[in-house]
Amino acid sequence: MRNIRFILLLLMVLCSGSLFAQETVGNVEMADGLRSSGKIYVVVSVVLIILAGLLMYLISIDRKVNKMEKNIEAENQLKE
């Protein structure tokens, strides 16, 4: 298990390691205005807040299930 965790961590580091500048081709319209005025960060923040909320909700459900499983285990041990 420790090995898997280490390999996955290594993978993540490698994935985000090197970033290069953008090469723009021709004059295809991209969201450069949004970037230059810095407001793309607002979008990123909003998405992050939503994602954080969803993940936290998922974690709380996970914990509830955990508690129920532990209850059943305790119940079974009492019987024995």
Next chain:
Amino acid sequence: MKKDIFSATWWKALCAIFLIYTCVAGFLLPVPALPILHESIRNLYFHVCMWFAMIFILTVSLVNSIRYLMNATEDRDIIASQCVNAGMVFGVLGLITGSLWARYTWGAWWINDPKLNGAAISILSYFAYIVLRGSIDDEQRKARVSAVYNIFAYVMMIVFIMIYPRLNNVDSLHPGNGGNPGFNSYDLDSHMRMVFYPAVIGWLLLCVWVASINIRTERIKRYYLNKNV
């Protein structure tokens, strides 16, 4: 209660990290400027991952259905059926996001495209799986019949999503089909790979997470049902 990979924590943490990375890097890292697609190319980190996640979780379901047919234990049936439930959530999200993307790149919500229709047919064949399970009362018969149907539905899905749209004489707008090259051959550059691969893993783990909660609650439900009998 059984302790297995579904109640482990480490991969859930990994899922959260990858998804947060996807949502930051997915919006901020540079993407190739391509006509028609423009910034919507970033949908690759979200829309495409839904399908990857769905196919993965349905494969898990298929494996457990086959294992159930080899040795019928209740737990294998639970895993197979709950994986389909989670897979359908991601499949429907894939359909909706794909439809929205098509509206702004191809000009219509839905076009008569083999990839789109194939995806819709496979989703429907899995809905039939859920309906089939709901229509049989006897638990063991339900498990056996639905395990057999699951194998059929999976083959249908692979044919309609992976094989049929890729045939040479089939015309499709969707990248990767009918003579159209896949994304990786012309515009999935090294920057996009840096987000795309973690994004796939992150969404895939999220799908497994949802499935794992389904599986564990179903186990608890069956435990109390069996106890009361």
